[in-house]
Amino acid sequence: xxxxxxxRPKGTQDFIPPESARLRQIETVARSLCERYGxxxxxTPVFEHTEVYVKSSGSGSDIVTKEMYSFxxxxxxxxxxxxxxxxxxxxxxxxxxxxxxxxxxYIGPHFRYGRPQKGRYREFRQLGVxxxxxxxxxxxxxxxxxxxxxxxxxGITDCLTQLTSxxxxxxxxAYRDKxxxxxxxxxxxxxxxxxxxxxxNPLRVFDCKVETCRIAVADAPKPAExxxxxxxxxxxxVMAALRRWEVRFxxxxxLVRGLDYYNRTTFEYISTRLGAQDSLGGGGRYDYLVADxxxxxxxxxxxxxxxxxxxxxxxxxxxxxxxxxxxVVWLAESELDAAVRVLDRLRAAGIPAxxxxxxxxxxxxxxSADAAGAACCVIVGPDELARGSLSVKNLETGEQLEVPQNxxxxxxxxxxx
Numbered sequence: 001x002x003x004x005x006x007x008r009p010k011g012t013q014d015f016i017p018p019e020s021a022r023l024r025q026i027e028t029v030a031r032s033l034c035e036r037y038g039x040x041x042x043x044t045p046v047f048e049h050t051e052v053y054v055k056s057s058g059s060g061s062d063i064v065t066k067e068m069y070s071f072x073x074x075x076x077x078x079x080x081x082x083x084x085x086x087x088x089x090x091x092x093x094x095x096x097x098x099x100x101x102x103x104x105x106y107i108g109p110h111f112r113y114g115r116p117q118k119g120r121y122r123e124f125r126q127l128g129v130x131x132x133x134x135x136x137x138x139x140x141x142x143x144x145x146x147x148x149x150x151x152x153x154x155g156i157t158d159c160l161t162q163l164t165s166x167x168x169x170x171x172x173x174a175y176r177d178k179x180x181x182x183x184x185x186x187x188x189x190x191x192x193x194x195x196x197x198x199x200x201n202p203l204r205v206f207d208c209k210v211e212t213c214r215i216a217v218a219d220a221p222k223p224a225e226x227x228x229x230x231x232x233x234x235x236x237x238v239m240a241a242l243r244r245w246e247v248r249f250x251x252x253x254x255l256v257r258g259l260d261y262y263n264r265t266t267f268e269y270i271s272t273r274l275g276a277q278d279s280l281g282g283g284g285r286y287d288y289l290v291a292d293x294x295x296x297x298x299x300x301x302x303x304x305x306x307x308x309x310x311x312x313x314x315x316x317x318x319x320x321x322x323x324x325x326x327x328v329v330w331l332a333e334s335e336l337d338a339a340v341r342v343l344d345r346l347r348a349a350g351i352p353a354x355x356x357x358x359x360x361x362x363x364x365x366x367x368s369a370d371a372a373g374a375a376c377c378v379i380v381g382p383d384e385l386a387r388g389s390l391s392v393k394n395l396e397t398g399e400q401l402e403v404p405q406n407x408x409x410x411x412x413x414x415x416x417x
Contacts, residue, residue: 148161
């Protein structure tokens with residue numbers, strides 16, 4: 001009989017220090033930027049009724065047919081771990097009667113069953129922002145710029161935005177007919193998946209990674225050639241706004257986001273830091289989804305950014321930075337009570353502080369401080385206590401000062417700065 005597997009499930013990962021701190025910093029930057037752009041946080045369930053995703057993503061999409069983690073609960077309900085965030089947000093907006101226009105963001109885990117690759121996991125964390133009730137092309141451009149600014153603030157300077165317009169329900173049918181005619185003529189060159197896509201959603205053939213399919217569709221009709229006048233004006237206005245904001249972008253007529261609900265603007269962020277899997281995230285406009293869910297006609301645009309991929313693309317800080325943590329070191333059992341009082345003072349002042357109660361020898365406590373990544377130590381010894389003072393040691397520089405007990409908080413703060 002085999003023993004219990006003490007390994008994480010395939011396609012998942014552990015974030016351990018210091019990587020967990022880097023992930024937290026990315027989330028902190030994301031929240032700060034969202035607030036600056038007027039977004040408010042929304043927290044939705046990690047699972048929804050399966051129909052929420054079937055209705056939004058499309059019954060023929062890869063997400064629904066291949067990638068969803070779906071299950072029945074004990075009452076026989078069909079539920080799915082969220083593979084993406086937008087449908088749950090739209091459901092929550094309608095169910096909770098949230099007034100539009102509204103700007104919402106979310107950060108949390110999502111789940112898709114796929115082949116694990118570098119930066120692409122079966123459980124992944126995602127930042128999503130959604131602007132509901134805003135139709136102006138400047139909003140599309142503003143959200144694209146939001147993502148670029150986010151990457152810049154993290155030191156990812158090579159981000160390029162790929163952009164296109166896939167039209168609307170007025171002009172897309174004519175393009176779809178032309179594309180199907182083209183693909184039928186090249187059906188023998190398509191992989192089995194793309195032959196199915198030809199019937200369900202022919203635009204998805206552009207997203208296929210099989211080389212024979214990529215060659216087969218190289219000369220296929222382009223969506224931009226069939227845009228109606230309104231979609232053309234919208235697309236031109238988005239690009240004009242990006243140029244005014246000096247956002248670097250290129251038009252990619254073969255760009256297809258893997259979701260059925262997009263219309264008009266679609267975009268993707270690309271970084272050379274990631275190798276072959278070069279997408280950091282993307283998004284687009286989805287003016288029909290709220291109405292498809294039974295709500296009023298509501299224009300909307302959103303984006304999603306993979307945080308694991310962002311973490312991979314973010315430059316690592318070169319030597320390891322110590323934490324803003326103070327370690328209180330006591331020299332003998334008789335000083336332990338005084339050391340605890342110092343610990344409490346530091347924490348009450350809002351300073352992260354720790355003590356090792358088990359290590360009786362100071363050298364072992366200093367090792368504990370190093371292991372914890374502390375920036376400095378406050379040393380509580382009998383001679384210092386007799387003089388009404390404490391010693392503060394900067395663990396980065398080795399500098400040590402004896403200071404009056406009543407100034408220790410200020411001295412520690414100056415070290416941490």
